[in-house]
Amino acid sequence: xxxxxxxxxxxxxxxxxxxxxREEGARGALIAFFSTLVxxxxxxxxxxxxDAWPRxxxxxxxxxxxxxxxxxxARGFWLDIKMFLLAEVIILVxxxxxxxxxxxxxxxxxxxxxxxxxxxxxxxxxxxILLILLLGFGVPALQLPGVPRSALFWxxxxxxxxxxxxxxxxxxxxxxxxxxxxxxxxRSLGLTQGQALRYVIVPQAVRNVIPALLNGFVSLQKDxxxxxxxxxxxxxxxxxxxxxxxxxxxGYIAATLLFLAVSVPVAxxxxxxxxxxxxxxxxxxx
Amino acid sequence: xxxxxxxxxxxxxxxxxxxxDVDLSVAQHDVVCLIGxxxxxxxxxxxxxxxxxxxxxxxxxxxxxxxxxxxxxANQVRxxxxxxxxxxxxxxxxxxxxxxxxxxxxxxxxxxxxxxDRAKELLARFGLSDKTNExxxxxxxxxxxxxxxxxxxxxxxxxMLFDEVTSALDPELVAEVLNVIRGLKKEGMTMVIAxxxxxxxxxxxxxxxFLDGGxxxxxxxxxxxxxxxxxxxxxxxxxxxxxxxxx
Numbered sequence: 001x002x003x004x005x006x007x008x009x010x011x012x013x014x015x016x017x018x019x020x021x022r023e024e025g026a027r028g029a030l031i032a033f034f035s036t037l038v039x040x041x042x043x044x045x046x047x048x049x050x051d052a053w054p055r056x057x058x059x060x061x062x063x064x065x066x067x068x069x070x071x072x073x074a075r076g077f078w079l080d081i082k083m084f085l086l087a088e089v090i091i092l093v094x095x096x097x098x099x100x101x102x103x104x105x106x107x108x109x110x111x112x113x114x115x116x117x118x119x120x121x122x123x124x125x126x127x128x129i130l131l132i133l134l135l136g137f138g139v140p141a142l143q144l145p146g147v148p149r150s151a152l153f154w155x156x157x158x159x160x161x162x163x164x165x166x167x168x169x170x171x172x173x174x175x176x177x178x179x180x181x182x183x184x185x186x187r188s189l190g191l192t193q194g195q196a197l198r199y200v201i202v203p204q205a206v207r208n209v210i211p212a213l214l215n216g217f218v219s220l221q222k223d224x225x226x227x228x229x230x231x232x233x234x235x236x237x238x239x240x241x242x243x244x245x246x247x248x249x250x251g252y253i254a255a256t257l258l259f260l261a262v263s264v265p266v267a268x269x270x271x272x273x274x275x276x277x278x279x280x281x282x283x284x285x286x
Numbered sequence: 287x288x289x290x291x292x293x294x295x296x297x298x299x300x301x302x303x304x305x306x307d308v309d310l311s312v313a314q315h316d317v318v319c320l321i322g323x324x325x326x327x328x329x330x331x332x333x334x335x336x337x338x339x340x341x342x343x344x345x346x347x348x349x350x351x352x353x354x355x356x357x358x359x360a361n362q363v364r365x366x367x368x369x370x371x372x373x374x375x376x377x378x379x380x381x382x383x384x385x386x387x388x389x390x391x392x393x394x395x396x397x398x399x400x401x402x403d404r405a406k407e408l409l410a411r412f413g414l415s416d417k418t419n420e421x422x423x424x425x426x427x428x429x430x431x432x433x434x435x436x437x438x439x440x441x442x443x444x445x446m447l448f449d450e451v452t453s454a455l456d457p458e459l460v461a462e463v464l465n466v467i468r469g470l471k472k473e474g475m476t477m478v479i480a481x482x483x484x485x486x487x488x489x490x491x492x493x494x495x496f497l498d499g500g501x502x503x504x505x506x507x508x509x510x511x512x513x514x515x516x517x518x519x520x521x522x523x524x525x526x527x528x529x530x531x532x533x
Contacts, residue, residue: 204377
């Protein structure tokens with residue numbers, strides 16, 4: 001039996017920890033709180049009392065520039081969010097298909113497998129920003145009939161292609177983590193390769209890689225801003241324009257805060273989920 | 287007409303010969319037990335029959351049709367054959383009911399309701415009704431293995447293969463699984479069983495094959511093999527089993 005411990009300061013349940021431990025937990029939290037307070041106070045005091053602080057404040061933390069720049073930057077950031085959500089949904093589906101193709105067995109599927117491997121290798125070998133430039137400027141310039149000419153469309157496509165290659169590898173790791181006997185047992189029941197993947201392997205594989213997928217979410221949520229290089233006025237570009245016009249960088253800070261407001265909670269959630277998953281597995285295997 | 291026939295089957299993994307020139311005839315309703323030490327080729331033989339492992343030479347016939355010919359649809363062949371593995375291999379992300387109905391629904395296109403009714407019937411017959419909606423990790427080893435048997439039976443195969451199905455079980459759980467197999471024999475199921483349970487083999491088999499180094503060294507009725515083995519290797523093997531107190 002394991003001793004009961006307080007995890008994350010959760011309140012005591014019916015079978016809560018014995019009083020002694022609880023007192024220790026409360027005392028520990030108190031000490032942590034005050035030491036953090038003292039430490040943060042000292043750091044803040046050091047920064048604010050420095051000679052350079054007034055200049056830093058003027059350039060980066062200027063309330064007037066903040067209120068002035070914020071609405072445009074927030075509008076641009078809203079485009080970032082929309083791009084992120086749309087791209088993520090497509091990436092999750094597309095990369096799973098690529099990973100499944102790569103996991104097919106048998107000589108008959110060799111061409112499909114080779115295609116998937118080539119795609120993944122090439123796309124992962126090209127800098128994302130180059131891919132965005134290539135598609136975002138290149139394809140519209142071709143002026144092909146029936147092909148969209150929007151830089152936003154092609155910039156986003158580049159982002160989706162690139163992330164799909166990476167995410168496909170995440171899925172593949174998950175697929176390979178499912179024991180071979182599961183595949184064999186599915187095949188022995190008469191399921192085709194595709195059915196075995198769909199009903200037996202992939203559901204287990206996805207569960208195994210959810211933390212890695214969430215990690216990719218955090219990364220993509222910031223990388224959508226890269227489409228600014230093909231002239232999309234999203235959050236970062238809006239901040240950039242403001243800075244170029246006013247020679248004040250408070251707009252960058254505004255954009256930074258907006259990105260943090262989304263990515264920090266997602267990162268916390270990832271940690272929380274990974275932790276919970278790990279504990280569940282430990283319970284299961286004990 | 288033989289239900290199953292192996293003719294000169296050979297299989298090697300790299301340079302390791304696992305099956306050498308194996309011949310075997312299994313009549314309808316016959317129960318054949320494969321005995322022999324670990325690594326003698328019992329498991330591989332069953333996987334070859336189920337087409338999970340392709341053979342190098344020879345032929346396997348099911349109901350007189352060659353199933354090892356190129357162009358034979360392995361999935362179709364497997365629909366008529368159930369296999370149960372040593373490690374149960376239940377699908378951990380599905381409930382017991384979903385484990386059992388997956389193949390009937392997706393491979394045999396049986397409507398969900400009908401497949402579930404049939405599964406519940408089987409669960410009741412094997413005394414597992416209260417586990418219908420449980421996940422496999424909540425079941426004991428014996429229960430999991432019985433579910434695995436039911437899962438293989440759900441598609442109504444005419445031939446069942448058992449690959450050391452009690453080897454991973456706690457001793458006190460072995461009987462419940464063996465009794466299920468005894469029940470199947472009473473119903474006339476044709477079965478090929480790889481096993482280390484000699485008492486069970488003697489009791490249930492119509493034919494016993496002793497495998498050694500990938501060959502069927504000796505075969506005959508349980509009485510012949512267990513009381514009057516002709517090959518010294520068989521005798522040696524049985525003596526070791528007796529010494530271990532397992533016969």
